Amino acid sequence: MSKTCYHCGSPSQSWVRHDDKDFCCDGCVMVYDILKDNDMGAYYDIEKAPGIRNKKAPIDYYDYLDQEDIKRSVLDFHDGNISRIKLYVPAIHCSSCIWLIENMHRLHKGVISSTVNFNRREAAITFNEDELKLSELMGLLASINYKPHIKTEEQKKTAKRSKRLLVKLGVAGFLFGNVMLLSFPDYLSDDIALNPEIIAWFKWISVLLSIPAMFFSGNEYFITAWKNIKRGIVSIDMPIALGIIAIFVRSLFEIATDNGSGYLDSLTGLVFFLLIGKWYQAKTYEALSFDNDYSSYFPLGITRIANNKEEIVPISELQTGDKIQVRNGEIIPADAKLLSLGASIDYSFITGESVPVRKEKEELIYAGGRVIGNALLLEVEKKAETGYLAELWKERSDAEEQESMISNTLNVVSKYFTIAIILISTLTGIYWSLYDSSKAVMAFTSVLIIACPCALALSVPFAFGHAGRILGKNHFYLKLTAIIEKLTKVDAVVFDKTGTLTDPDHFEVQFEGAELDQYTQSIVKSLAYQSRHPLSRALVKHLEKVGTFDVLDFKEVEGAGVEAMVMNQYIQMGSAQFVGARSDAKNQSAQVYIKLDDKVLGFYTIKNYYRPNWQSMVKTVQEFTEVHILSGDNDAEQGVLNEIVNHKDRIHFYQTPKDKQSYVSQLKKQGKTVMMVGDGLNDVGALKEAQVGIAVADDVHQFSPSSDAIISASELMHLPKFIRFSRSALKIVYVAIIISFLYNVVGLSFAVSGRLSPLFAAILMPLSSVSVVVFTSISVMLSGRRKGL
Known part of the structure; x- marks a missing residue:
């Protein structure tokens, strides 16, 4: 047994x-x-029996990957003993596959981390080569029945799959045409008298022609259905395979018993039109694809040094040989050679390991590393790829964030939908067998073919995908399209004041204390230049006429200040508490104290100006949700903010980064869906804590991996418009679901009543999916235009 x-x-x-x-x-x-x-x-x-049967590779099958030149060409990242590779793993098929691959570190201590992109069947694995060679990693995957393919190899297979589909389509069309030709005697039986033996030959030739139509052109339906049956999974291919088999068996029975001509013309036509539908779907999805250009709007720039002058440029404009300046906390956008004396690099964005790596002059530093300490001068070795950084950003997402709640719900519905269709078709077949056996097979098959949950599953990714593309065009870039659904549920928006509502490029600066000479000003500027904080940037611009010196041992204490050695002098810059000074409570502007060696020299007062139209933006947001404002500064702006924010108790000053995170946490405990909007500097914890964290980037220069979205500062005033557009996108999804539901109800009613042929059902089924995709895409596009996006 x-x-x-x-x-x-x-x-x-x-x-x-x-x-x-x-x-x-x-x-x-x-x-x-x-x-x-x-x-x-x-x-x-x-899941029951989650493993997959797969041909195992020989033990030494992957040894060639340990050759240095080959290994270098396939690895995404390699530094010391830490490497990272992205692999195509076609055997990934369910949640248990994801679970197993993402827990590979428990199978071998050489695996540091692994993440899975289920839709693309890709696994990004970071590993320690001292513990696990690349060839051994491949062997480990193969040993647990997940035979990997190098990603570049898989890309070459896409065109082959497309060509194979066209060949199958051509064969199906040829067979359909010939079976139709052989069926003419039946079509014209009342007008033409033919020899019964010839008619019998025609019938059996049709049987022979229908076999390759089923098992060559239509083999994927049977293969997929059988694989899923073995795994206990019910897929959409199952009812299609059942329908094809039912028509063939009934036709074979009628021809063998000389009790009719069967329905082989309908069978071959069914396969032909199903393949046309599959090809048409693929072409439509390709034409409407948002994935290919989605990352091109990624808002990240860098400081390029040209002719001894600094300029901020998009990373897409970087070329090999360009010299770039990267400050503390900034992400290195391209593989580059270190020109500075030394560097400390945090590769956690790539590897998940947060231990800084020491680099010396002339060493290669990989894209995605974050600078710790002194600003670095680098020379670009490889043209920057925006998509690579965008992919890294997305891979850092938690697994539960990858899909929207509505998408998960629809996936469950689709699963049980298929089971329901098989039951309905069976009952339909039984009913017509009792009352009109001539309609039984056709009605049974039509029900199986016409019903399709694909439109349900496609409505969310296409609607949210196109919405994400439109938002990206408008410099509001989402880590994941699932964030759109979260945007629609936001009922509390928290703004960080400094650098978010205020404009870091518009300010007034004065120094309180003994006048600083040019030498001391250069020391101050040298330290301020290392930091990305808006107040540091204000000081750099204020002191633009003086030069800078080399900086050693730079350190930034979040929410407090910065310190370093400059020209053999120890300098601190930040809050009064940070430098050990007494605060001037009477001064209502932001204060940056300067301490050189053991002497407090005084402080800079920096009066910030708000961004244009910030009041109208905040007031508009308040029309549909509550607004909170947090600031690390003093309460000098209390009166200004009270006029804008409806509730005074939602405005808080003297907030440390930890305070901001705790504040967001408290709102969440109250049942709020919180959006945190900050500059990604002193509010990283709050951005992480919020359900939606949005980092504001000035000059598309700042990039916060902790955020769920990045918005260009120039577009911040359009935040209410973006939220409303997201709500429109969700409404479009609901309409698409209703359309899909109505299609299935109407189609099933005709099929159950025996008034719909399988041939016509095969034409309608792909058209339903395509129509929903086109509807969602066009509707989202029109919604964006109506809102000026």
Whole structure:
């Protein structure tokens, strides 16, 4: 008797009994033992028989990847013993696959971290080459039945798959045409008398022609359905495969018993039109694709040094050989050679490991590293790729953020939808068998073919995907399109004042204390230049006429100040508490105290000006949600803000970065869906804590990996418009769901009543998905235009 494997679900006449469970082979036993020995037995709790049968590669199959030149060409990142690679893993098919691959660090200590992009079947793995060679990593994946492909190899297969579909389509069209030709005697039976033997030959030739139509042109429906049956998964291919088999069996029975001509013309036509639909869908999705150009709007710039002058340029304009300046906390946008004497680099954005790495002059630094300490001078070695940084940003998302709630709900509905359709088709077939057997097979098949949950599943990614593209064009870039649904639920918006509502490029600066000579001003500017904080940037602009010196041992204390050694003198700059001075409570402007060695020299007062139209923006946001404002400065602006914000108790000053995070946390505990809007400097914790964290970037220069979205400062005034547009996109999704529901209700009513042929159903099914995709895409585009986006 055949049993199914506990690990992969494959049936087997002979099996291995192990740990009171049945396995089809020793390989599955090995994977089971690996998981059990590493306390990963929960893998089998996620889904029944989650493993997949796969051909195992020979032990030395991947040895070629350890050759230095080949390894360098396939790795995304390699620094010392830490490497990162992105792989295409076609065997990824369910949540248990994701769980297992993302827990590979428990299988081997050489794996540092691994993340999965389910839609693309990609795994990004960071590993320690001292513990695990690249070839061994590949072997590890293959040993647990997830045979990997180098991503570049997989890209070459896309064109082959497209060509294969066209070949199948051509064969199906040829067979359909010939079966139609052989069926003419039946069509014209009342007008033309033919020899019965010839008609019989025509029927059997049609049977022979229909076989390749089923098992070559239509084989994917059977293969996919069978694989999913073995895994206990119900997919949309299952009812289609059942419908094709039903028509073929009924036709074969009628021809064999000489009780009719069958429906082989309908069968071959069904396969032909299904493949046309698949091809048309692919072309439509390709034409409407938002993924290819989505990252091109990624708002990130960098300081380029040209002719001894600084200029801020988009990273897309960087070329090999360009010299760039990267300050403390900024992300390095391209692989570059270090020109400064030394550097400390945090690669956690790439590897997930937060331990800084020391780099010396002339060493290569990879894109995605974050500068810790002194500003660095670098020479670009490889043209920057915006998409690479955007992908890294998205990979840092939590797994639960990858899909919107509505998308997850629709995926569950789609699963049970298919089960319901199989039941309805079975009942339909039984009903017509009792009352009109001539309609039974056609009605049964039509129900299976016409019903399609694809439109349900496609409405969310296409609506939100196009909405994300439109927002990106308007310099509001989302980490994930699922953020759009969160935007629609926001009922509390928290603004950080300094650098967000205020304009860091518009200010007044005065020094209180003994006048500083040019030498001391240069020391102050040298320190301020290292920091991205708006007050530091204001000082750099104020002191633009003086030069700078080299800086050593730079350190920035979040929410307090900065310090370093400049010209053998220890300088501190920041709050009164940070430098150990007594605060001037009478002065209502922001104060930056200067301490050189052991002497407090005085303080700069910096009067900020607000961004244009900030009042109208805040007032508009208040029309549909509550507004809170936090500031690390003193309460000099209390009166100004009281006139704008409806409730005085929602305005808070003297807030440290930790205070801001706690404030957001308290709002969440009150049941609020919180949006935090800040500059990504002293509010990183608050951005992380909020359900939606938006970093404001001036001159598209700042990039905060902690945020869910990045908005160009020039577009901040349009934030209410972006929120309303997101709500419109969600409404469009609901309308698309209703359209899909109505299509299925109307289509099923005709199919159940026996008034719809399988051929016509095969034409309508892909058209329904395409129509929903086109509707959502056009509707989102028109909604954006109406809102001026």
